[in-house]
Amino acid sequence: MGGEENRQFVKSNFQGSPLDSNYISPNLVDPSKTIIHVQDFSHDVKKLRNSVMSSGHEKGQHTRLLTYEGKEITWEHFKNAVLWDRDVNSRPIYYRISDTHLAPNKAEKMRNHLAEDMLNKEMLHLMEVYQSCLPDGSHLESTIAFLTQTSTLIAIFRDRRPVTSMTDDRLEALKSVHQWFTNWRYRVKSDESVVQGKRAKLLPSTECLDDLDSLVLGFLAVCEKHLSSFPGSHVVPARFNSDVVENHFCQERGLHNGNLTHPNYYTYCATVNAVILGQTSISRGRKSNAGLSVAKPYKFYVDNKNNKRINRDR
Known part of the structure; x- marks a missing residue:
């Protein structure tokens, strides 16, 4: 990780300073488990x-x-x-x-x-x-x-x-x-x-x-x-690094209109599922997804309407 946005995300998982908890916070999905926040x-x-x-x-x-x-x-x-x-x-x-x-x-x-x-x-x-x-x-x-x-x-x-x-x-x-x-x-x-x-x-x-x-x-x-x-x-x-996560993000961003794309919520849903269904980290010398069990895509649910993108060229 890196950048101010990532630091703010880490801080949002703690009541006080992350250092006081050695950067270990409860899992928001399952509080019985913990998450360790580590910079690259x-x-x-x-x-x-x-x-x-x-x-x-x-x-x-x-x-x-x-x-x-x-x-x-x-x-x-x-x-x-x-x-x-x-x-x-x-x-x-x-x-x-x-x-x-x-x-x-x-x-x-x-x-x-x-x-x-x-x-x-x-x-x-x-x-x-x-x-x-x-x-x-x-x-x-x-x-x-x-x-x-x-x-x-x-x-x-x-x-x-x-x-x-x-x-x-x-x-x-x-x-x-x-x-x-x-x-x-x-x-x-x-x-x-x-x-x-x-x-x-x-x-x-x-x-x-x-x-x-x-x-x-x-x-x-x-x-x-x-x-x-x-x-x-x-x-x-x-x-011990963030290469796997960064590679995943690069694949998501590179699927549509090049790496300068800034996807909204719905385009992100499509790209992340496309990466999961079509890619593998194991090289088999043939089709990457041949002979593998079918991956289950993420399901996304949003109650609120997606905000329209602002055209800043005007």
Whole structure:
């Protein structure tokens, strides 16, 4: 998930703050069961990368100045490390980084790998080597601390090894990452030496940090619930994402008039049933629906009349 509409939907399932309930709410259809609300991992990584990209001193270009324990975390640190690597080393330490990573356009900012490449363990290693080669690299300490957390997050959620027990070391590492960001937010918010209106500029956006809370706490809750309900089962972190839902939405939107279609209620009913009846996630090397049991379409009931679409071209 992502976007303000999705956040409002999550909040609508709780009486107070979702964080107070660890993003776990009763099922509105069956209150005896619970629903865990989790933001998508790739969405969170892009938000963290974008927060760093907006951190700096240039007016008009940078809107934040991320600061941890009195030292800055800026996009300039990342650029300088990459340019130093290119200029000094005949065989770059981190060869994968391109100019697109350093200055992505609006479309490229949506590419998952461009964000992950800038916040993973390889970038952490490059930043540490770059720091050691400077006469005084103390200004990079907070950037390295930040990369230590993001690289751990990426390594866990790209790990294909299954989680089979709540004693898995990766779950403890996730808790540590979450605690680091929580402590950072608390320290900045309670720092009376900074004007209250400027404190938010020293952190990633509130939405970004809330989404990170949802991701980590939600994943931990899913592991606990799934492993306790189904002994002997497992959860694979690398497969924990919203790709299935997004693919379903893309198929719905692409059925009529291209992907720019904004369907109303009735066209949505038709497309969602068409996807259910005609598609399958299993490739059989022939007709996708051949030999399969017939899917049951959704039944939609609405008492009120559908609102007419407003023609905004007038």
